[in-house]
Each structure stands twice: as C-alpha cells, then as structure tokens.
Amino acid sequence: MIITVTLNPAMDKTLIIDDFKLGTVNRTSDIRYDIGGKGVNVSKVLKNFGIDSLAIGFLGGTWKVSFEHELDKRGINHQFIDINASTRTNTKVVDTKNNIYTDINEAGPEISKAELDEFIALYTEKCSEGDIVVLSGGIPSSLPKDIYGTLISIAKSKGALTILDAEGELLANGLKEKPFAIKPNNHELSLLFNEELDNVEKIIESCDKIREQGIDNILVSMGSEGAVYITKEKTFFAKGIKVPVRSTVGAGDSMVAALVYSIVNKLDAKNTLIFAQGCGAATVTLEGTEACKLEQVESMILKVKENIEEV
Structure with a gap:
C-alpha cells in the first residue's frame, strides 16, 4: 500500500490576475480552488498514474467536507483525523502579463495532543511491511519539529519504505532516521548546508x-535548471526543458509521485530521473495545483531523454 501523509493540508485558492499591482485594487480574470498540501498532491498524481494510495493527516472546519468530497470524487482513499481547528487556505496569485507567481500560505491549525495521539495510532496501525510511505510538506507550529523522524522510525519498524520531502528542521531531523529516499529542491538543500549550492557539482x-x-536515494529538483538523481550506484543529471509555465505549484510533489511510481514499476536510476523530470515539466504547464496525467508526462519523455547524462 502507498500511504501519503499531509499534516498541514490546504485549500489552494488560485487567483488569475492579468497585471497584478501592490497597493491597489486588482480584479481577477479567473479563480479556481484545488485541494492541496504536498501529500494530497502526491495522491492526486498517483491516482492519475493508476496507483491507489491512502491519504491521511488532519482536516477540520469549513474545508473538511469539501476535501473529503473531492477525494471521494477522485477515487482516492482517505482517513484524516477530524480536528477542532480549521484547515488553512493558501492563496496563489498568478500574474499572466508579467509571468510572476506569488504564494501566500497560512500557518495552519492548532493540533491538540489528543488529536496528534489519535493520528499516531492510526498511522502505526496502517503502516505494514512493503508499504511506501510519503512524508511531505510543512507542519502546523503546534506539532513537534521531529515529527517526521518519529514517523519514519515507526514506518521502518513495520518494514515500510519512506520518502521524505521537507525543509529546514523538518528535513534535518528526518534525516537522522535515514529514510529510503528524500526529495529536496536546491534551495532546501542550500538551507540544510547553510551555503549557496548554485551548480550541479556542489x-x-x-x-x-x-x-x-x-x-542512498536523493532526488534534487532545480526548477528550470533541471534535476539530479543520486543513488548508491550512479548519479544522473537532467537539464531543464522549455515548456509554457502556467503554475509552479505541485511540480515537486509530482516528482515525489514519480519516485513512488518508479519504485512500484522497478525503474532503474536513469529512467527514474527521466520520468521524474517529465512529471515536473508536465505539471508546470497546468493551472493551479492540477495533477499531471500519465499521457502528459509521456509527451515530455523524449525531450528529457535528449537532455540527460550520467555524472
């Protein structure tokens, strides 16, 4: 079973504004709502790839019913812990004239100790040998900073593989428990090492x-510059490919989904990176946090193959 954990989900509200200006009245040309949070985004992509997953985490307040309805509509299994506080809203402003993308992310709800204990119990029950567990995204400030380390430890004790996609303290603490794979971007990696990692060699x-x-398995996304995949045996670099960009939100999540897809389908390191880079490229051509589809990824594969090398 594939389990995706989203400890701080969000309703993603995308505002399309033709020429966004600070300090004045702006009018939208379009608006859309997408259920989000990094783990939820991974589940959405996996479903489009024909892979079922169980999405778990916390939901509450105004958006809870909307989330569950949309997950049901998409055929995604879910079992979120009901909390007293409200799930957050993240606002994305897309300036189509100037090609500028602005994210305004809320901090998230207060999670009580009882709610956290209930989640830990559910998580421990669901993890089993051979599972792939995706732990991704930020957390509400009320949760401990070593929560991902705790969850990795539990999953490993049950014989499950873990993939971690986090930043800052969450990433640093999670690394201590040695997840099977991680998916930082170059900025998160720079933050981890407290130095500017501005080229492939660094x-x-x-x-x-x-x-x-x-x-042993590290996938680093570098935006338009490409991506690097480092394994125990080999390292590959794929240059970025030029595509029309409509939204950068969810590109990294689709690459995490690609890691899961690659494990399930036993792809080697080179083809894992090819597929992951294709996922990222396909996703940025979509609006909001829309999940890429397999045919969209496959349309990118040939271009990626022309721009990949072993290093």
Missing part, C-alpha cells in the same frame, strides 16, 4: 555527504 557534493549518513 549539489552532488552535498548529496554525497547525505549519502554518508546512510541515505
């Missing part, structure tokens, strides 16, 4: 240091 050097800690 990124690979930093990932080698992570590998020395016992983590």
Whole structure:
C-alpha cells in the first residue's frame, strides 16, 4: 500500500490576475480552488498514474467536507483525523502579463495532543511491511519539529519504505532516521548546508555527504535548471526543458509521485530521473495545483531523454 501523509493540508485558492499591482485594487480574470498540501498532491498524481494510495493527516472546519468530497470524487482513499481547528487556505496569485507567481500560505491549525495521539495510532496501525510511505510538506507550529523522524522510525519498524520531502528542521531531523529516499529542491538543500549550492557539482557534493549518513536515494529538483538523481550506484543529471509555465505549484510533489511510481514499476536510476523530470515539466504547464496525467508526462519523455547524462 502507498500511504501519503499531509499534516498541514490546504485549500489552494488560485487567483488569475492579468497585471497584478501592490497597493491597489486588482480584479481577477479567473479563480479556481484545488485541494492541496504536498501529500494530497502526491495522491492526486498517483491516482492519475493508476496507483491507489491512502491519504491521511488532519482536516477540520469549513474545508473538511469539501476535501473529503473531492477525494471521494477522485477515487482516492482517505482517513484524516477530524480536528477542532480549521484547515488553512493558501492563496496563489498568478500574474499572466508579467509571468510572476506569488504564494501566500497560512500557518495552519492548532493540533491538540489528543488529536496528534489519535493520528499516531492510526498511522502505526496502517503502516505494514512493503508499504511506501510519503512524508511531505510543512507542519502546523503546534506539532513537534521531529515529527517526521518519529514517523519514519515507526514506518521502518513495520518494514515500510519512506520518502521524505521537507525543509529546514523538518528535513534535518528526518534525516537522522535515514529514510529510503528524500526529495529536496536546491534551495532546501542550500538551507540544510547553510551555503549557496548554485551548480550541479556542489549539489552532488552535498548529496554525497547525505549519502554518508546512510541515505542512498536523493532526488534534487532545480526548477528550470533541471534535476539530479543520486543513488548508491550512479548519479544522473537532467537539464531543464522549455515548456509554457502556467503554475509552479505541485511540480515537486509530482516528482515525489514519480519516485513512488518508479519504485512500484522497478525503474532503474536513469529512467527514474527521466520520468521524474517529465512529471515536473508536465505539471508546470497546468493551472493551479492540477495533477499531471500519465499521457502528459509521456509527451515530455523524449525531450528529457535528449537532455540527460550520467555524472
């Protein structure tokens, strides 16, 4: 079973504004709502790839029913803990004239100890041998900063593989429990090492240091510059490919979904990166946090293959 964990889901509200200006009245040309949060986005993509998952985390307030209705509509299994506080709203402003994308993300709800204990019990019950568990995204401030380390430890004790996509303290603490794979972007990696990692060589050097800690699979996304995939045996770099960009939200999540897809389908390192880069490229051509489809990814594969090399 595939389990995706979203501890701080959000309703993503995307405002399309033709020429966004600060300090004045702006009028939208379009608006859309998408259920979001990194783990939820992974489940959405996996469903489009024909892979079922169980989405778990916390939901409450105004958006709870909307979330569950949309997950049911998409055929995504879910079992979120009901909380007293309200699930957040994240607002995305897309300036189509100037090609500027602005995210305004809320902090998230207060999670009580009882609610957290209920989640831990559910999570422990659901994890089993052979599962793939995706732990991704930020957390509400009321949760402990080592929560991902705790969840990785539980999953590993049950014989499950874990994929971690987090930043800052969450990533640093999660690394201590040696997840099977991680998916930072170059900015998150720079933050982790407290230095600017502005080229492929520096990124690979930093990932080698992570590998020395016992983590053998590292996928680093670099936006339009491409992506690097480092494994125990080989390292590959795929240059970015030019595509029309409509939204950058969810591109990293689709690459996490690609890691899951690659594990399920036993792809080698090179083809894992090809598929992941294709997922990222396909996703940025879509509006809001719309999930990419397999045929959209496949349309990118040939271009990616022309721009990948072993390093």
